Amino acid sequence: MRTTTARRAARTLAALVLTALVASCGKSGSPPVKGPKPEQLPKYQVAQDFQLPQSGTWKKAKRRGHFVVGAKEDQPYLGEKDPATGKYSGFDIEIAKMMSASLGLDPKGIQFKTIASANRETALQNGQIDYYVGTYTINDNRKKLVGFGGPYYMAGQGLLVRHDEDDIKGPQDLDGKRVCSAAGSTPYQRIQKDYPKATLVAYDTYSVCVDNLLTYQVDAVTTDDAILIGYAAKVPDELKVVGKPFSEEPYGIGVPRSDNALRFALDDALAAREKDGDWKKAYDATLGLSGVPAPQPPAIDRYPAS
Ligand code: GLU
Numbered sequence: 001m002r003t004t005t006a007r008r009a010a011r012t013l014a015a016l017v018l019t020a021l022v023a024s025c026g027k028s029g030s031p032p033v034k035g036p037k038p039e040q041l042p043k044y045q046v047a048q049d050f051q052l053p054q055s056g057t058w059k060k061a062k063r064r065g066h067f068v069v070g071a072k073e074d075q076p077y078l079g080e081k082d083p084a085t086g087k088y089s090g091f092d093i094e095i096a097k098m099m100s101a102s103l104g105l106d107p108k109g110i111q112f113k114t115i116a117s118a119n120r121e122t123a124l125q126n127g128q129i130d131y132y133v134g135t136y137t138i139n140d141n142r143k144k145l146v147g148f149g150g151p152y153y154m155a156g157q158g159l160l161v162r163h164d165e166d167d168i169k170g171p172q173d174l175d176g177k178r179v180c181s182a183a184g185s186t187p188y189q190r191i192q193k194d195y196p197k198a199t200l201v202a203y204d205t206y207s208v209c210v211d212n213l214l215t216y217q218v219d220a221v222t223t224d225d226a227i228l229i230g231y232a233a234k235v236p237d238e239l240k241v242v243g244k245p246f247s248e249e250p251y252g253i254g255v256p257r258s259d260n261a262l263r264f265a266l267d268d269a270l271a272a273r274e275k276d277g278d279w280k281k282a283y284d285a286t287l288g289l290s291g292v293p294a295p296q297p298p299a300i301d302r303y304p305a306s
Pocket of ligand 1: 117134135136137182184185186187223224249
């Protein structure tokens with residue numbers, strides 16, 4: 001008994017050290033965040049004389065001189081903020097930049113704001129941000145509150161567990177297990193609805209869930225595979241992604257619900273960036289570093305205005 005307790009304490013301590021390490025990645029003096037150097041990222045040509053007078057959001061941004069974009073700051077390969085420089089990087093960030101360039105505003109001027117999963121709709125509704133790019137699944141419920149350009153990527157729900165975990169291989173193994181996800185996210189809602197015997201734990205962000213996994217507070221973290229791969233890659237000896245994706249999560253660019261002109265302009269811009277190769281270049285320089293080759297982007301869903 002005593003040995004088990006001692007061993008568990010030692011493990012918890014090791015995990016705590018590891019958590020601190022993960023958290024400090026990217027701060028000066030700590031291991032650098034793995035990722036492309038700024039000069040390896042594609043440059044997006046800014047459209048000259050672009051006009052979108054039907055879009056209130058665009059007109060406001062044009063007057064201001066730059067877009068204000070909502071994003072995530074703790075999702076490796078997708079949306080990550082360097083605590084030392086305040087700079088955001090990742091595939092979502094590249095999508096945000098190429099959209100700004102296509103809409104005639106220099107992406108260098110974008111002001112990024114970190115917005116958690118549960119706060120995205122409100123941020124778009126009250127004009128805090130012009131558009132949102134941060135692993136944001138398009139679905140009918142959300143379409144009642146906001147609009148979506150895209151999709152620009154197709155993810156699927158997965159599970160992240162500790163390396164020594166043998167019991168959890170898929171969502172069917174979650175009965176009685178502590179499972180962590182972000183409040184207001186589709187993966188959280190899916191576990192609640194389809195796997196009610198799991199004990200759900202919610203935080204604002206997935207990085208807090210990962211800390212809880214490393215310190216044995218929870219048994220699994222669930223969200224999109226694209227997000228989980230990034231956390232596993234930071235500490236491959238400690239964490240692993242298991243099983244097959246068990247949902248479809250088409251990522252959209254969130255816009256204010258009433259601004260159909262902006263939504264359609266983003267659809268056009270995306271189609272053009274997929275065609276001219278910028279989408280693939282951006283993928284290869286960010287999410288592609290996880291080792292997953294660039295897929296075909298999903299078909300753009302230009303749904304009618306209502
Ligand atoms: N794509 C899912 C969602 O929009 C999970 C990722 C996230 O929370 O951003 O809810």
